[in-house]
Amino acid sequence: MQLPTTDIAIQTDRLTRSFGSNVAVRELNLTVRSGEIFGLLGPNGAGKTTTIKMLTTMLPPSSGAATVAGHSILCDSIGVRKRIGYVSQMISADGALTGFENLLLFARIYNVPRRKRTQRIDETLAFMGLTEARDKLVCTYSGGMIRRLEIALSMLHRPEVLFLDEPTIGLDPAARLQVWKRLKELLETFGTTILLTTHDMEEAEELCDRIAIMKEGVIAAEGSAEELKQRAGTESMNQVFIHFAGEFSDSKPNFRDINRARRTAKRLG
Known part of the structure; x- marks a missing residue:
């Protein structure tokens, strides 16, 4: 049964992206409900980041269509961008600025009314547990603090949908738990729909209401963590991943993506 439009945050219709003869995403049909955390899993080269880039209008599809927050x-594309936030693997915060200054810059970019900026920034810093670091240079922040600031930057304009590309990559366990806590609070407080990619199976099980596992540009399996475990006949999400994505990925390795992930992990660590 098809969901009412008001209950759908993201919907794709045969969404496809090719790079020459290489089809990175092939006729993807995906529905993400409003107010849920949806996990997009898969090996490197499966098409996860390409999918996010299309949904955030950073990359045009080769064919097919999609709506995000009700906008094509x-x-x-402008309507989509006004209603989304995006945190990539790459560090987007400026280390030469304070946390407040980073948020002020984004407040101007997002056209937050001048009279509301300071209040909105302070509220956002408090929500992310960064009030005490408000006037400190970001280059002095820990990896977990940087990730929380980047989430703060992406949610400053109160987006309806938030895209996170491996939000806890390179973080220690304590910092990772802090990010998880803030993401859950985002959904509970603002009703923000979250689509995230991750290679951390514990993270997927802890955060995601539903999960899709991609392989070679298509969805190999979709459902809740418990549903996927039952289908795979295992209690381990790592085994679920192997069952549906394969023990050895046939996807072509992407040197740029691997190098980028390693640089991000090094900088956050």
Whole structure:
């Protein structure tokens, strides 16, 4: 049964992206409900980041269509961008600025009304547990603090949908738990729909209401963690991943993506 439009945050219709003869995402049909945390899993080269880039209008699809927060990525890219937040693997915060200054810059970019900026920034810093670091240079922040600041930057304009590309990569266990806590609070407090990619199976099981596992540009399996475990006949999410994505990925390794992930992990660590 098809969901009412108001209950759908993201919907794709045969969404496809090719790079020459290489089909990175092949006729993807995906539905993400409003107010849920949805995990997009898969080996390197499976098409996860390409999918996010299309949904955030950073990359045009080769064919197919999609809507995000009710707006077409093909016909209304501006409408989509106004309603989303995005945290990539790469560090986006400026280390030469304070936390407050980073947020002030983003407040101007997102056209937060001048009279509301300071209050909105302080509220956002408090929500992310960064009030005491407000006037400290970001280059002095720990990896977990940087990730929380980047999430703060992405949610400053109160987006309806938040995209996170491996949000806890390179973080120690304590910092990772802090990020998980803030993401859950985002959903509970603001009703933000979250789509995230991760290679951390514990993270997927802890955070995600539903999970899709991609392989070679298509969805190999979709459901809750418990549903996927039952289908795979295992209690381990790592075994679930191997069952549906394969023990050895046939996807072509992407040197740039691997190098980028390692640099991000090094900088956050």
